[in-house]
Amino acid sequence: MSSTLFIHHSQFDQHSVPPSHPESPLRNLAVETKLRQTGLWQDLSVQTCEMVHPDTFKKVHASGYIDQLYRIAPPKGMILADADTPLMFNTLKATEEAAGSGIQAVKQVLSGEFKNAFCAIRPPGHHAEPNKTVGFCFVNNIAVAAQYALTHSSINKVVIFDFDVHQANGTIEIFKNRNDVMVVSTFQHPFYPFSHAFSPSDNIINIPLEAETASTQFRRLIEGKVTQAISSFKPDLILISAGFDAHTDDPMGGLDLIDEDFYWLTKLSMSLADTYANGRIVSMMEGGYNLEALALSAHQHIQALAGQ
Ligand SMILES: [Zn+2]
Numbered sequence: 001m002s003s004t005l006f007i008h009h010s011q012f013d014q015h016s017v018p019p020s021h022p023e024s025p026l027r028n029l030a031v032e033t034k035l036r037q038t039g040l041w042q043d044l045s046v047q048t049c050e051m052v053h054p055d056t057f058k059k060v061h062a063s064g065y066i067d068q069l070y071r072i073a074p075p076k077g078m079i080l081a082d083a084d085t086p087l088m089f090n091t092l093k094a095t096e097e098a099a100g101s102g103i104q105a106v107k108q109v110l111s112g113e114f115k116n117a118f119c120a121i122r123p124p125g126h127h128a129e130p131n132k133t134v135g136f137c138f139v140n141n142i143a144v145a146a147q148y149a150l151t152h153s154s155i156n157k158v159v160i161f162d163f164d165v166h167q168a169n170g171t172i173e174i175f176k177n178r179n180d181v182m183v184v185s186t187f188q189h190p191f192y193p194f195s196h197a198f199s200p201s202d203n204i205i206n207i208p209l210e211a212e213t214a215s216t217q218f219r220r221l222i223e224g225k226v227t228q229a230i231s232s233f234k235p236d237l238i239l240i241s242a243g244f245d246a247h248t249d250d251p252m253g254g255l256d257l258i259d260e261d262f263y264w265l266t267k268l269s270m271s272l273a274d275t276y277a278n279g280r281i282v283s284m285m286e287g288g289y290n291l292e293a294l295a296l297s298a299h300q301h302i303q304a305l306a307g308q
Contacts, residue, residue, distance in 0.1 A: 168241055
């Protein structure tokens with residue numbers, strides 16, 4: 001059996017946004033197609049997402065906010081939850097699966113069944129704040145996973161490493177001022193979501209990057225900072241918010257990373273996980289909007305996780 005778990009949705013077209021929207025079901029399809037074409041699919045243990053009850057979202061979101069999402073969700077068609085974020089008739093089921101996959105993955109990685117896991121899920125989550133939708137995100141999937149992991153007796157400290165081109169504003173809002181979670185976020189700055197680049201508390205490690213930062217400079221800039229932050233925190237588990245929109249071909253981001261940078265980033269994370277966290281990593285998909293760049297970058301990330 002593979003040591004890497006891959007979790008995907010029960011149907012690929014859940015959260016069926018209008019065709020013009022970049023955060024589309026085609027993203028998941030592109031990733032899976034690439035994994036099958038390259039043969040990596042055969043080396044993964046594939047599972048379908050298990051849904052989680054929406055009360056679980058309330059561990060990291062305001063109760064009233066979650067209740068309101070369920071109240072306003074349309075029985076058919078769509079409404080806009082905010083200017084960027086369409087709430088479809090089938091969004092909340094996808095959200096229950098997306099957040100559920102993190103719990104499912106954490107459970108099996110902590111039990112030792114798998115060394116690590118990748119959740120190919122959407123909608124993404126890292127912009128979702130305690131009480132509002134932001135930038136395509138409704139429920140903060142990685143935060144739900146982190147909060148769940150901390151209920152295990154063996155897990156006292158969790159690192160969330162977010163390498164999406166956009167700052168993890170939601171994850172930061174949820175976990176600032178905590179001593180059991182460290183959030184390390186690398187992101188283009190100044191850039192959407194235009195939240196503060198300074199750190200609101202000691203457990204938030206913001207690593208802002210200038211537009212057009214490319215591979216060599218990126219690796220030099222983040223290697224020291226990420227390694228230093230995670231080494232000083234000594235987490236029992238590393239969670240990754242895996243956004244692939246820092247790729248040079250991404251239509252939304254302005255950084256210039258290449259496919260192989262995502263392999264390198266993953267190996268860096270794995271080496272830190274080996275040192276502090278018994279190798280345990282759970283990674284959840286965030287952004288990435290050029291389908292080919294997304295597929296190639298995710299392939300590099302998963303290939304590294306699978307030990308290749
Ligand atoms: Zn992003």
